[in-house]
Amino acid sequence: MSYSNTDGIMIGLEIHVQLNRLKTKMFCGCSTQYHSSPPNTHVCPVCLGLPGALPVINQKAVESAMKVGLALNCEIVEQTQFHRKNYYYPDLPKGYQVSQFDYPIVSNGKVAIEGEDGELVIRIRRAHMEEDPGKLIHMGSIDKSKGTLIDYNRSGMALLEIVTEPDIRSPKEARRFLDKLRNILEYLDVFDSDLEGAMRVDANISLQGGDRTEIKNISSHKGAERALLYEIMRQKNLLRRGEIVTMETRHFDEARGVTTSMRSKEEEHDYRYFPEPDLVPLRVKDRTEKLLQELPELPDAKKERLISQYSISDMHAKALVSNLKIANFYEEVASEVNPKVAATWIADVLKGELNYRDLTIDACKVEDIVQLVTMIMENKITDRSAVEVIRTLLDSGGNCMEIVEKKGLVKVEDNVVEQAVDDVLGENKNAINDYLNGKEQSLNFLVGQVMKKTRGRADPMIVRDIIANRIK
Amino acid sequence: MITEEDVERISWLARIEIDSSKSKEYAEQLNSILDYFQQLEELDTSDIEPTYHVDDLVNVLRSDDIKPSFTQEEALENCENKKDGYFKVPGIM
Numbered sequence: 105m106s107y108s109n110t111d112g113i114m115i116g117l118e119i120h121v122q123l124n125r126l127k128t129k130m131f132c133g134c135s136t137q138y139h140s141s142p143p144n145t146h147v148c149p150v151c152l153g154l155p156g157a158l159p160v161i162n163q164k165a166v167e168s169a170m171k172v173g174l175a176l177n178c179e180i181v182e183q184t185q186f187h188r189k190n191y192y193y194p195d196l197p198k199g200y201q202v203s204q205f206d207y208p209i210v211s212n213g214k215v216a217i218e219g220e221d222g223e224l225v226i227r228i229r230r231a232h233m234e235e236d237p238g239k240l241i242h243m244g245s246i247d248k249s250k251g252t253l254i255d256y257n258r259s260g261m262a263l264l265e266i267v268t269e270p271d272i273r274s275p276k277e278a279r280r281f282l283d284k285l286r287n288i289l290e291y292l293d294v295f296d297s298d299l300e301g302a303m304r305v306d307a308n309i310s311l312q313g314g315d316r317t318e319i320k321n322i323s324s325h326k327g328a329e330r331a332l333l334y335e336i337m338r339q340k341n342l343l344r345r346g347e348i349v350t351m352e353t354r355h356f357d358e359a360r361g362v363t364t365s366m367r368s369k370e371e372e373h374d375y376r377y378f379p380e381p382d383l384v385p386l387r388v389k390d391r392t393e394k395l396l397q398e399l400p401e402l403p404d405a406k407k408e409r410l411i412s413q414y415s416i417s418d419m420h421a422k423a424l425v426s427n428l429k430i431a432n433f434y435e436e437v438a439s440e441v442n443p444k445v446a447a448t449w450i451a452d453v454l455k456g457e458l459n460y461r462d463l464t465i466d467a468c469k470v471e472d473i474v475q476l477v478t479m480i481m482e483n484k485i486t487d488r489s490a491v492e493v494i495r496t497l498l499d500s501g502g503n504c505m506e507i508v509e510k511k512g513l514v515k516v517e518d519n520v521v522e523q524a525v526d527d528v529l530g531e532n533k534n535a536i537n538d539y540l541n542g543k544e545q546s547l548n549f550l551v552g553q554v555m556k557k558t559r560g561r562a563d564p565m566i567v568r569d570i571i572a573n574r575i576k
Numbered sequence: 577m578i579t580e581e582d583v584e585r586i587s588w589l590a591r592i593e594i595d596s597s598k599s600k601e602y603a604e605q606l607n608s609i610l611d612y613f614q615q616l617e618e619l620d621t622s623d624i625e626p627t628y629h630v631d632d633l634v635n636v637l638r639s640d641d642i643k644p645s646f647t648q649e650e651a652l653e654n655c656e657n658k659k660d661g662y663f664k665v666p667g668i669m
């Protein structure tokens with residue numbers, strides 16, 4: 105299968121990642137745990153931009169940024185510094201954002217994803233450190249604004265802005281890249297994607313024959329895919345009609361699924377970057393060796409190990425490592441029961457049931473899945489009953505054994521199945537004749553009757569075989 | 577060369593309202609300042625290390641330890657316009 109990209113789609117992404125696993129902000133000791141706190145309770149002279157306050161760089165933020173760079177196969181800069189990026193908006197208390205300009209902490213990396221036609225390498229141009237602005241809340245409706253309220257709890261949170269080259273060729277590839285990046289960041293333990301505003305995406309997109317537009321501030325991976333799909337359609341329609349795609353910044357309206365123009369290139373800000381005089385330069389490349397040693401096993405490496413250590417399929421390994429907690433959960437289960445059967449049940453069934461309920465693996469206990477897999481292996485419950493146990497565990501809690509007993513899911517003895525088959529065959533002569541006359545569905549009916557008599561505890565495949573043998 | 581349009585654009589960026597009758601005068605003043613700096617271009621700096629900071633210090637870092645923050649009352653103490661624990665500003669879109 106090859107992907108021809110006939111429209112000449114080129115997509116580049118800028119991803120703002122909040123390093124929210126740090127204990128404190130980028131330049132001050134205010135706690136990062138503000139998410140359920142009242143407004144303006146995690147602020148100090150530094151992150152409020154009060155006159156005379158002196159910022160000091162959080163060492164762990166620098167090391168986290170370097171670790172991300174190393175995980176993305178980037179080079180670490182020899183010497184770097186911070187700049188002031190000037191613009192006026194009340195979410196920035198100082199009138200500038202402390203960011204990096206010509207010497208980002210890391211650059212020239214690459215990440216491989218599953219592209220439209222096999223492996224695709226996305227080059228990482230750079231990643232730089234900066235501070236998050238505060239949060240604005242607009243009062244009243246957009247046209248009749250009664251004022252804007254500001255909460256500076258988020259102000260000064262450490263951000264890493266990761267910029268890719270325009271190597272992405274479809275909205276689906278963009279989403280896969282974002283999923284992969286989030287996966288890596290979670291493995292590095294620098295970032296918790298469940299927190300509000302943890303990852304924000306800007307997307308640059310152009311088609312052959314047109315200029316590039318930038319879509320700002322997309323808040324989800326699905327949103328990025330939808331915004332890009334819409335934008336490609338819009339640009340294609342313009343080009344088809346012989347109109348021009350102009351360079352502009354657009355906003356993605358999540359609710360309506362459309363992008364709208366925010367400002368043209370002419371209205372673009374001039375940020376007047378200049379070196380931040382309150383912060384001295386950083387020379388931290390010599391810490392690379394130490395940080396490399398601290399890097400955890402990353403998703404691709406873990407996938408390969410799971411395949412070789414447990415002899416599971418590539419597909420199962422991929423499904424397991426796409427979530428670190430699930431991968432860890434699997435390894436705990438696999439240490440006690442058959443790893444292949446465990447992989448099937450966790451990757452194929454449990455993961456889907458969790459997603460369906462918007463639950464994390466924390467909703468499940470290792471011992472329950474160990475017991476469940478054991479019962480499946482010992483042929484004590486049917487696959488169908490096992491699915492029912494998982495659903496009950498997630499919906500109503502309890503433990504595996506209890507559910508199996510309470511619901512009477514223990515598989516019936518073989519002689520009980522035989523008895524049920526005898527009864528059903530005795531009561532349904534017509535169906536037997538229909539089947540013998542070539543009506544396949546009648547067999548399904550007979551199996552259904554046996555399942556009914558055994559209250560679903562027989563294995564339908566086995567029942568089917570028994571009946572087919574008896575009446576052929 | 578700074579033009580009158582540049583002056584108006586810069587004033588917009590800096591959110592400083594200027595009297596448009598003055599933009600010609602400001603353009604001339606800014607150009608004379610830039611001319612003055614132009615003289616520095618004549619110096620050959622090819623062998624000189626750039627100065628990133630006036631001190632020779634590098635790597636001034638702190639450990640990731642929490643320090644007390646302001647209370648909400650302290651944070652809002654010098655603020656005239658506030659509401660429900662927030663700073664309040666005119667409507668922004």
Ligand SMILES: [Zn+2]
Pocket residue numbers: 129132133134146147148149150151152260
């Ligand atoms: Zn602070």
